[in-house]
Amino acid sequence: MSSCDPIIEVKNLYVNFYTYAGVVKAIDGVSFRICRGETYCLVGETGCGKSVTAKSLTRLIRSPGRIEKGSVIYYRDGKPVDLLKLGEEELRGIRGAEISYIFQDPSSSLDPLYTIGYQVAETMKEHGRVASIKEGIRRAVDILRTVLMPDPETRVKNYPHELSGGMKQRGVIGISLSNKPRLVIADEPTTALDATVQDQIMDLLKKLKAEEDLTVLLITHNMGLVADMCDRVAVMYAGRIVEEADVFELFANPKHPYTQALLRAVPNPMKRMDKLESIPGTVPNLIFPPSGCRFHPRCPFAMDICSRERPPDLEVAPGHRVACWLYTEHGGR
Ligand code: SF4
Numbered sequence: 001m002s003s004c005d006p007i008i009e010v011k012n013l014y015v016n017f018y019t020y021a022g023v024v025k026a027i028d029g030v031s032f033r034i035c036r037g038e039t040y041c042l043v044g045e046t047g048c049g050k051s052v053t054a055k056s057l058t059r060l061i062r063s064p065g066r067i068e069k070g071s072v073i074y075y076r077d078g079k080p081v082d083l084l085k086l087g088e089e090e091l092r093g094i095r096g097a098e099i100s101y102i103f104q105d106p107s108s109s110l111d112p113l114y115t116i117g118y119q120v121a122e123t124m125k126e127h128g129r130v131a132s133i134k135e136g137i138r139r140a141v142d143i144l145r146t147v148l149m150p151d152p153e154t155r156v157k158n159y160p161h162e163l164s165g166g167m168k169q170r171g172v173i174g175i176s177l178s179n180k181p182r183l184v185i186a187d188e189p190t191t192a193l194d195a196t197v198q199d200q201i202m203d204l205l206k207k208l209k210a211e212e213d214l215t216v217l218l219i220t221h222n223m224g225l226v227a228d229m230c231d232r233v234a235v236m237y238a239g240r241i242v243e244e245a246d247v248f249e250l251f252a253n254p255k256h257p258y259t260q261a262l263l264r265a266v267p268n269p270m271k272r273m274d275k276l277e278s279i280p281g282t283v284p285n286l287i288f289p290p291s292g293c294r295f296h297p298r299c300p301f302a303m304d305i306c307s308r309e310r311p312p313d314l315e316v317a318p319g320h321r322v323a324c325w326l327y328t329e330h331g332g333r
Contacts, residue, residue: 004035006075007183007215008057008099013070015052015061022287026052026065028239028294031313034183039209039216041226041247043262044236047283050219053236054185057217058083058095074099097127100181104188106168109175110160116144116171117156120178127179140174146211147174148204166197173204177212187219202229223266227251232319235259238284238294245320255322257299293325305330 015027027049034040042050055061057072072083074094083091103109111119120143121136130136137156144152147170160168169189176184186205190198202225209216218229226233226247234244235256243256254260261279281298284290290297296306303325311323326333 004033005037006033006073007036008075009033009071009073009080010053010057011071011073013053013056013072014068015049015056016066016068018064018066019287024286025289026239026286027056028289030070030236030239030241032234032241032244034215034217035232036182036215037213038231039218039229041218041220041230041233042236043220043223043226043233045221045283047286048236049239050221050236051187054101054187054217054219057185058099059091060095060101093127096123097179098181099183099185100176100179102169102172102176102184102186102189104191106165106172107160109172110168112160115157115159116163116174117141119171120144120156120175123175124178129179140178143174143178144171147171147177147208149174164197165193166200169193169197169201170204173201173208177208180212181214183215183217185217185219188221189218190225205229223262235262238289239286240294240323242295242324243320243322245317249317249320253317253320255316255320255327256295256324257301257326258295293323301326301331303330 011031013027013030017024017026030053042053044050052061056067059067061067067084070084073080074083117137117140118133120140121130121133124130124136124139125133130139141152141156144155149155149167149170155163155167163171190201193201206229208214220226230247232244233247233250234241235258237258243259250259251263254263264277265279267276279298284294284297292308293306293311296302299306305325311325312328313321313323314327315321316327325331
């Protein structure tokens with residue numbers, strides 16, 4: 001993407017988890033960049049490494065996980081900073097302020113002992129945006145109004161257990177936006193919510209993105225959300241990015257056999273379907289990941305080389321990259 005003004009660039013990221021059963025090679029050489037102002041999606045099945053990648057960006061990986069190598073270059077006022085090398089204190093100044101998160105389960109993101117207003121205020125005070133909690137609580141009313149919380153003057157005094165699931169997630173979004181971040185990482189932000197509330201929250205995110213001039217990294221397994229929300233998409237499988245493209249290009253012209261299978265598995269309300277397509281086989285155990293292309297045991301086009309060597313990352317069209325041997329002299333496509 002030639003006109004990309006990158007806000008963050010992940011290069012060759014490797015993350016392992018050291019468990020009693022063995023070393024889980026969760027992220028295996030992931031690289032991508034997010035352009036300022038876009039919504040970039042990481043999509044894939046549960047366990048493919050989307051959330052681990054998102055948490056690695058600001059070093060939120062906890063033991064037994066470890067970031068082994070790679071870099072996460074964040075462009076802070078135009079200057080590149082490697083977040084994996086930054087001191088903890090300086091990183092804390094970025095995390096929650098310039099880069100903030102919305103996690104999937106609002107109940108576990110909120111502290112049950114404090115009111116929603118206090119939690120918004122505390123986040124702002126921690127990053128020096130308000131001088132006192134009292135001032136923060138006053139500002140929290142406006143923030144809750146921005147995230148379309150009904151009756152924000154009352155809700156600001158409510159504890160999490162007094163709010164519905166949708167209200168809690170609006171509260172979490174309010175906390176996340178309270179310091180005017182540049183990049184918001186939304187990790188399956190609606191998975192724990194009812195379908196109607198999901199729509200409202202995604203509409204809210206779209207509205208806020210436009211109003212607050214945000215860049216969004218959206219983590220999801222839902223191709224419908226990808227189509228609705230994203231500018232560019234990276235498809236992950238077993239700890240690797242297998243394809244990346246502009247959202248229209250990806251849906252119109254998927255290249256990787258895994259992406260093609262994922263799209264075939266999406267129900268189409270315009271077509272009569274007797275049964276949903278599924279991808280044969282199971283997600284691999286990442287303690288013993290398949291050699292070569294990690295998708296080869298499930299791929300209908302697998303060739304000899306696929307089980308032997310990792311496929312190269314190829315640019316098949318401007319801004320469209322795919323990691324698959326089919327697009328080399330071996331596959332002849
Ligand atoms: Fe299939 Fe081989 Fe391509 Fe992997 S590299 S997706 S196994 S054709």
